[in-house]
Amino acid sequence: MNFFEYQDRAKRNTGLLVGLFTLAVLLLIGITTLLAAALVAYSQGLDFSPAQIGQLLGWDTVVTIALSIAAVIGLGSLYKLRQLAAGGRAVAESLGGRKINIAPHGDAEKRALNVVEEMAIASGTPVPDVYLIEDDAINAFAAGYKPSDAVIGLTRGCIEKLNRDELAGVVAHEFSHIFNGDMRLNIRIVGLLHGILIIGMLGYWLLRGSHFSSSRDNRGRTALFGIGAGLMVIGYTGTFFGNLIKSAVSRQREFLADASAVQYTRNNRGIAGALKKIGGYSAGSELASSNAAEFSHMYFASGLKKSFANLFATHPPLAERIARLDPQWNGHFPNVDKEPLGFSVTEQQNAQVMGIAPVASASSSASLQQVIDAVDNSICSPSDQQVAYGRQLLQAVPEAVKQAAHDPFAARALVYHLMMHGDQQHRKQQHQLLQKIAHPAVMRELQRLGPQLRDLAAGTRLVLLDLCVPALKALAPQQYQVFKRNLIKLLRSDGVVELWEWALYRVLMHALEGSPDRQRLSPKGGAEKDAARFILAAVAHAGNPDYLSAKRAYETGLNAMQLNITPLPTSADITLPRLDKAVAIAALMPPLKKPVLLKAIATTMVHDGIVAAEEIELLRAVADSLDCPMPPIAPTTATTAAAGTTAVTERT
Known part of the structure; x- marks a missing residue:
């Protein structure tokens, strides 16, 4: 099952989940109606x-009761989802997390950030925000x-008690939740459960009201007490x-x-070792946060103490998970409390890439079959070669530039540099423009980093953009608007604006803003086919300076999608x-x-195979905008000329 099949299944699972909770709401309405009728009969x-x-x-x-219950649950769910509208950041901060992308403290936090x-x-994918939870337990989560x-x-225990392979296994496990569409489902579960819980809370308030009521009507007070008790039972039964x-x-x-984590890291010992350490650690994986139960289904391992008969266990037993990963496991858990910290400084430096060709130059290329294989098998599931190549791309970025990518001022300077192009005269004019409109501190960073940025390999442009994303997200709203x-x-x-410039800009905006204009898109019939045709036309012009060759490339792409030939x-x-708009x-x-x-886009791009x-780079930008992150593709040769860069007329 590849990424697209996982995404399709995630959509169907979301529908199933909503259906199950809808059934639960209908049952609650039925029980509430029975309770109300019983109280009326008792009062009479x-x-x-x-x-x-x-x-x-x-x-x-009866209809009023049904609508009232549905409204209470709906409003409670919407309220909670509104609280979590910021996505993963809201979840991390509610658990007391501290963002470490910009200023990691100590070697253990730096190593954790490097692994992510x-x-x-x-x-x-863009580098996600990484939050540290100050808890000795070994645990982790992905949210958004x-x-x-x-x-x-x-958690603090996760980054200090695990060695690099084990930490990589945990991080890969959390990335798989991102790729498989689990995160959105997790947040929706939190919202739906909160809506049902509201009924129980309403019953509790009614019980308190009946207790402090000064009414002389004992029958009325009894009825109020009965309604409150009934709603509490109903609410907590629903929960x-x-x-x-x-x-x-x-x-x-x-x-x-x-299973996905093993596929990403090609190492079952890492994640199995992390699970074994949880089993042999006195702090285990139980989180101390008062909000831990609300997000229990998001964690790497159970964040709560065992519940009655494990009915509410959100995770399979550790032994069962370990046995699937390591069939030869003898059932022994290591005594982690007596072991030294899993982290070591020398280990962080031992991340050399062996047997990989130098980073791609501007003239490097890949075969069509490589690209199609990447679309089918490597989106959100990079191969060994792609993982190694991606690591090498990261290592090819000078250390000073990587550190600058973590700083909000310097990150803006790096993005400005990536967008500057043309001959020396045009770049000079762009620099003069920036001196007038950009923050002086940003310009100082651009001046300081200039020599190292000029020698940066062309294949690292998207890498550098992805590294800058967490720092740019930290900008104040006014700073961000000025930057944009x-x-x-x-x-x-x-x-x-040349198409490659648009590609870089689109990747950055998608990482920082998502797709804010989708709600204004026209749902007219055939819109998807028209959008596909327009994207193929843009790609055809980008790689072919003359109209006839662009037309042939365009028609090849249409045939690959089995679309009718159009001008x-x-x-x-x-x-x-x-x-x-077409990409949205x-x-x-x-x-x-x-x-x-x-794959039709890749076919359109082909020049002699x-x-x-x-x-x-353009294909990866489009894939990213479609929420289908594509890993870097290791080049085959450096003999093919770079693609043409047809300019796009800028119109508002």
Whole structure:
């Protein structure tokens, strides 16, 4: 099962989950209606029979009760989801997490950040925010709605008690939750459970009201007490069954994440070792945070003490998980309390890449088959070669530049540099423009880093952008708006924006903002096919300077998607706003249709069977915008000329 099949299954699982919770809500409405009818019968001194509900309450009252219960649950769920609207950051901060991307403290935090960065670069995703939870337990979590707002949370025990391989296994496990579409489902579960819990809380308030009531009507006070007690029972009964659903869903996904982690790291000993250490550690994986139970289904291992008969266990037993990963395991847990820290400084430095060719130059290329294999098998599941190549790309970035990517001022300077292009005269004009509009501290960083940035390998551009994302997310809203305006002015400084410039800009905006304009897209019929045609036309013009060769490339892409041949739009028609809209529409395609589009784009790019380096960068940018992160593709040769860069007319 590949990434697209996982995404398709995640959508179906979301529908199943909503269906189960809807059934739970209907049962709660039925129980509440029975309770109300029983109380009415009691207050009137009548015998109660379920068949008399309509006579006792009246059907208008029954409908009112149903709507009221549904409204309470709906409003409670919406309130909680609103609290978690910030995505993974809201979850991490509610658990007391501290973001470490910008200023990691000590070698253990630096190593943890480096492991997360390596996994992100190898899988083609922006580097997520990394939060440290000051807890001695060994645990971790991934939270968010999608990769662009995902965070990785790691406990103090996790980063200090595990060695590098074990930590990499844990991080890979959490990345698999990001890739498999589990995060959005996890947050929705939190919201739905909170809505059901609200009924129990409402009953508790009514009980308190009946206790302090000064009413002389004992029968009325008794009725109020009965309603409150009944709502408490109903609410907490609903929460009981909701937690059963949550636990059952979560346990199966943990097995999948373990298997995916082994697939990413190609090392079953790492994640198995982490689980063994949890079993042999006095602090285990139980979190001390008061909010730990609310997010119990998101953790790497159980964050709570064992519940009655393990009914609410959100994770399979440790022994069962370990046995699947390491069939030769003897059942022994190491005594972690007596062992030295798993972290060591020399271990962090032992991350050399062996047998990998130098980082791709601007003229490197890949075969069409390589690209198609990457689309089918490597999206969110990089191969050994791609993991090694991604690590080498990260190592090719000078240490001073990597440190600068973690600083909000210097990160802006790095992005400005990546967007500057053209001959020496044009770059000088762009530099003068930045001196007028950019912050002086940013310009000082650009001046300081200039010599090292000029020698940066072309293949590291997307890597550097991904490294800068957490620091740019830390900008204050006003700082970010100024940065974005400056970036657009820089791109428009020569009156045209080349497609590769758009690709870099789109990757950055998708990581920082997601797709904020999707709600304004037209749902008209055929919009997806029109969007695909427009993207193929832009790619065809980018790689072919003359109209006839672009037309042939365009028609090849249409045939790959089994679309009817239509006239090729002119290069003047390929404007950035239209291209942005086309990509946003394509992002709404069903998961199983997206690989067809990506392979059609690769087919359109082909020149004598070779896809050039800048075209690979463009393909990865489009894939990223479709929420299908593609890992870097190791080049085959350096003999093919770089792709042409057809300019895109800038129109507002």
